[in-house]
Amino acid sequence: MHAASTRRGLGASLATVLLLAGIAAFGSGNAAVADPNTTSAVSAGPAAFTQAVPTGDPSQYNLPLERCANGVNFPLSGANPVLSEPVTTQFASNVALSQYVNFSGNQYYGNWQFVFTNTSSQVLSTDCAVLVFRAPSGSDNHGYTSTQQYGHPQQDYLEVPRGDGTSFYIARIDFHDVPLVQRQVSPGQSFTYSLGGIPNSAITLSQIRDSLKFTADLDLKANQSLVVHYGTNRLTN
Numbered sequence: 001m002h003a004a005s006t007r008r009g010l011g012a013s014l015a016t017v018l019l020l021a022g023i024a025a026f027g028s029g030n031a032a033v034a035d036p037n038t039t040s041a042v043s044a045g046p047a048a049f050t051q052a053v054p055t056g057d058p059s060q061y062n063l064p065l066e067r068c069a070n071g072v073n074f075p076l077s078g079a080n081p082v083l084s085e086p087v088t089t090q091f092a093s094n095v096a097l098s099q100y101v102n103f104s105g106n107q108y109y110g111n112w113q114f115v116f117t118n119t120s121s122q123v124l125s126t127d128c129a130v131l132v133f134r135a136p137s138g139s140d141n142h143g144y145t146s147t148q149q150y151g152h153p154q155q156d157y158l159e160v161p162r163g164d165g166t167s168f169y170i171a172r173i174d175f176h177d178v179p180l181v182q183r184q185v186s187p188g189q190s191f192t193y194s195l196g197g198i199p200n201s202a203i204t205l206s207q208i209r210d211s212l213k214f215t216a217d218l219d220l221k222a223n224q225s226l227v228v229h230y231g232t233n234r235l236t237n
Contacts (some may be wrong), residue, residue: 045093052220080168081229098117114193126184136166137200155173171193172232190209
């Protein structure tokens with residue numbers, strides 16, 4: 001696989017996905033307030049955290065470094081539980097991050113970026129992190145990028161329509177076949193999660209920003225309980 005993941009699968013078009021994301025220089029993470037297509041930045045998470053370091057080398061699939069490299073679907077028999085859970089209205093994270101949302105495009109199609117900056121003094125691993133957020137329904141072209149070298153992310157992913165023109169999106173970022181350093185973000189460095197789709201006035205940029213809950217994998221359990229709880233699907237690699 002190249003270096004992004006999409007709802008439709010992870011084929012040869014992934015390089016195009018990253019181009020569609022419209023990645024610009026991340027800078028310090030401060031949003032341009034005067035730009036109507038960029039929100040202000042918000043912060044969440046503890047200043048200090050403990051994150052276990054996995055053992056193993058790339059492609060050693062029986063060792064913790066590759067704990068999220070392979071996955072399966074977890075179909076649910078009833079309504080998705082996210083529909084009955086409290087709606088997140090303030091950015092939440094279990095690690096220290098700042099985050100803003102940028103939109104590029106028009107009324108027919110565009111791309112949203114969640115732009116994160118590691119505001120802690122510790123190196124953060126984004127491998128197996130889970131994002132739950134709300135955005136316009138029918139989104140596609142989901143992908144991950146970073147200011148640091150990175151490689152081979154894929155996703156456990158699900159869209160759950162709310163019936164009001166918006167959907168919940170649940171995604172676990174899963175790396176494979178790259179060294180630990182390519183799964184990490186140093187203090188002050190940034191990474192993005194992007195998605196494409198048709199804009200909808202049912203939700204604003206600020207509401208998209210504030211709907212996000214970010215859960216880093218701190219204990220090498222891969223956030224497996226979350227992907228099982230929400231019934232995610234493993235995208236084709």
